[in-house]
Amino acid sequence: xxxxxxxxxxxxxxxxxxxxxxxxxxxxxxxxxxxxxxxxxxxxxxxxxxxxxxxxxxxxxxxxxxxxxxxxxxxxxxxxxxxxxxxxxxxxxxxxxxxxxxxxxxxxxxxxxxxxxxxxxxxxxxxxxxxxxxxxxxxxxxxxxxxxxxxxxxxxxxxxxxxxxxxxxxxxxxxxxxxxxxxxxxxxxxxxxxxxxxxxxxxxxxxxxxxxxxxxxxxxxxxxxxxxxxxxxxxxxxxxxxxxxxxxxxxxxxxxxxxxxxxxxxxxxxxxxxxxxxxxxxxxxxxxxxxxxxxxxxxxxxxxxxxxxxxxxxxxxxxxxxxxxxxxxxxxxxxxxxxxxxxxxxxxxxxxxxxxxxxxxxxxxxxxxxxxxxxxxxxxxxxxxxxxxxxxxxxxxxxxxxxxxxxxxxxxxx
Amino acid sequence: xxxxxxxxxxxxxxxxxxxxxxxxxxxxxxxxxxxxxxxxxxxxxxxxxxxxxxxxxxxxxxxxxxxxxxxxxxxxxxxxxxxxxxxxxxxxxxxxxxxxxxxxxxxxxxxxxxxxxxxxxxxxxxxxxxxxxxxxxxxxxxxxxxxxxxxxxxxxxxxxxxxxxxxxxxxxxxxxxxxxxxxxxxxxxxxxxxxxxxxxxxxxxxxxxxxxxxxxxxxxxxxxxxxxxxxxx
Numbered sequence: 001x002x003x004x005x006x007x008x009x010x011x012x013x014x015x016x017x018x019x020x021x022x023x024x025x026x027x028x029x030x031x032x033x034x035x036x037x038x039x040x041x042x043x044x045x046x047x048x049x050x051x052x053x054x055x056x057x058x059x060x061x062x063x064x065x066x067x068x069x070x071x072x073x074x075x076x077x078x079x080x081x082x083x084x085x086x087x088x089x090x091x092x093x094x095x096x097x098x099x100x101x102x103x104x105x106x107x108x109x110x111x112x113x114x115x116x117x118x119x120x121x122x123x124x125x126x127x128x129x130x131x132x133x134x135x136x137x138x139x140x141x142x143x144x145x146x147x148x149x150x151x152x153x154x155x156x157x158x159x160x161x162x163x164x165x166x167x168x169x170x171x172x173x174x175x176x177x178x179x180x181x182x183x184x185x186x187x188x189x190x191x192x193x194x195x196x197x198x199x200x201x202x203x204x205x206x207x208x209x210x211x212x213x214x215x216x217x218x219x220x221x222x223x224x225x226x227x228x229x230x231x232x233x234x235x236x237x238x239x240x241x242x243x244x245x246x247x248x249x250x251x252x253x254x255x256x257x258x259x260x261x262x263x264x265x266x267x268x269x270x271x272x273x274x275x276x277x278x279x280x281x282x283x284x285x286x287x288x289x290x291x292x293x294x295x296x297x298x299x300x301x302x303x304x305x306x307x308x309x310x311x312x313x314x315x316x317x318x319x320x321x322x323x324x325x326x327x328x329x330x331x332x333x334x335x336x337x338x339x340x341x342x343x344x345x346x347x348x349x350x351x352x353x354x355x356x357x358x359x360x361x362x363x364x365x366x367x368x369x370x371x372x373x374x375x376x377x378x379x380x381x382x383x384x385x386x387x388x389x390x391x392x393x394x395x396x397x398x399x400x401x402x403x404x405x406x407x408x409x410x411x412x413x414x
Numbered sequence: 415x416x417x418x419x420x421x422x423x424x425x426x427x428x429x430x431x432x433x434x435x436x437x438x439x440x441x442x443x444x445x446x447x448x449x450x451x452x453x454x455x456x457x458x459x460x461x462x463x464x465x466x467x468x469x470x471x472x473x474x475x476x477x478x479x480x481x482x483x484x485x486x487x488x489x490x491x492x493x494x495x496x497x498x499x500x501x502x503x504x505x506x507x508x509x510x511x512x513x514x515x516x517x518x519x520x521x522x523x524x525x526x527x528x529x530x531x532x533x534x535x536x537x538x539x540x541x542x543x544x545x546x547x548x549x550x551x552x553x554x555x556x557x558x559x560x561x562x563x564x565x566x567x568x569x570x571x572x573x574x575x576x577x578x579x580x581x582x583x584x585x586x587x588x589x590x591x592x593x594x595x596x597x598x599x600x601x602x603x604x605x606x607x608x609x610x611x612x613x614x615x616x617x618x619x620x621x622x623x624x625x626x627x628x629x630x631x632x633x634x635x636x637x638x639x640x641x642x643x644x645x646x647x
Contacts (some may be wrong), residue, residue, distance in 0.1 A: 325496020
């Protein structure tokens, strides 16, 4: 293997059979290249979907209401179900042991907010302190809404980073007053959200304040909770489903809604969706693996095929070499060493090229669903070795047989 | 140099059996130039292949330079071929992607000679056959006569005991044939033992002894007056 003379002989043979060398290398390199790209993008999709779920807590259960579509207990359909503080309290009372965080929101979709001469339209959300964790909001400076803000219905606001950029133009917004519909609110914090501009373009104020200043009484728009997570994912999904179902039943009971009315009360269970999406991603990854392995098998068959042809083409040369005193094993060794060298070199080339392309193109991809495509280097290098091994094996059998042929038969071969 | 006793060889093709050599006896002394003649199917090429250890006899005794050649495994056969024998083929059998020089140095590679010495020795033999200035040409860039001379240089490269030539002039025109024979005679003059298989009378008469084969038996074995090829060139 480390015989310099042998290597010289092999390099000479390879460089004088450029087309053959090139074709063998191409089939190996493209196989590895395609595998790397496929695996990279499958990882990218997984990353992208994961980051979509990072916008909010994954174990979130949220409740929205709408208009009834079915008559129930003498009440007509077409009734709007208005959630109240009391509906929220009832749910919390019943399920408190299973909940981590809880919030009730009252919001205005388009609130006019101004600071000095800058004005913009943003969503204004009255909320509870827990919402910070339900929304996965990160406090950049200052603080979030706290319990005393709620108790005293203080006119304080936590603004998203986008609003800070839009209105404050680099000024520190903490302790400044912004006007919401002309009313002064003191900015107490700035938050970031993995959801990006859409989520960062809102203002949080205490829900009690919102109900007062917007004359909402004890109305709320929606409520959201996070369910305590069991260690086991399947168990967590089952529990979160059970609680979501229980909450839905409870609210329907309070508001006298038919149990089978799906549009009046909607309970959205993120964990259940997450499970579906994750299994979808797993399926996509499995398909990519399948295609990738198929590509590798095609590459192996290609290498094997080329090796067969090479040996066939060189039968006469093998006869000549044997007539000149070559040992059978030196002939097998020569062909194998050539095959291993070419597949290894081409495999690594395809690997580096694929990784390089991912590295180069990855950051340029602007899609919410593909992020940071990358490949586990160990997996990639393992497939290269697998291909090299398979190529060597595919070359070994015909080479061994060719070396066994009597030189006189090999020489007769035209 | 070569002693053969009662050599038999059959080929089996399906249910048919073809008895090619039916008991060959002959000896070759060192420095002889022998031609083996016969019509096609007489067994002359089979005999040469057995002498060259490219093929094995079914029965009989073969002693080469006092070494009995029998029950060879591939490894020993390869070693003997490399040490004892040099081959010259009708169709030259040069490796087409290697230069003349590399072709000539091939037996030395398998003998384990280092690259530098290999090149020097190969160059020496190319000079001997008059092709020094063609050393870096591929076989495809050489004429038939030149190719055969490269093949002769290659056969000589490992300094074998015996040269075996199978129809060395079969693919060449008369003039080139005589040039090749002149070269072979010259090598023989230096003391190398050479066996030539041919079916051409004029080529046979340029050797020193003609062995005539017919239907797997030697029917005539007699020394001849050697005609120098140089007289015809």
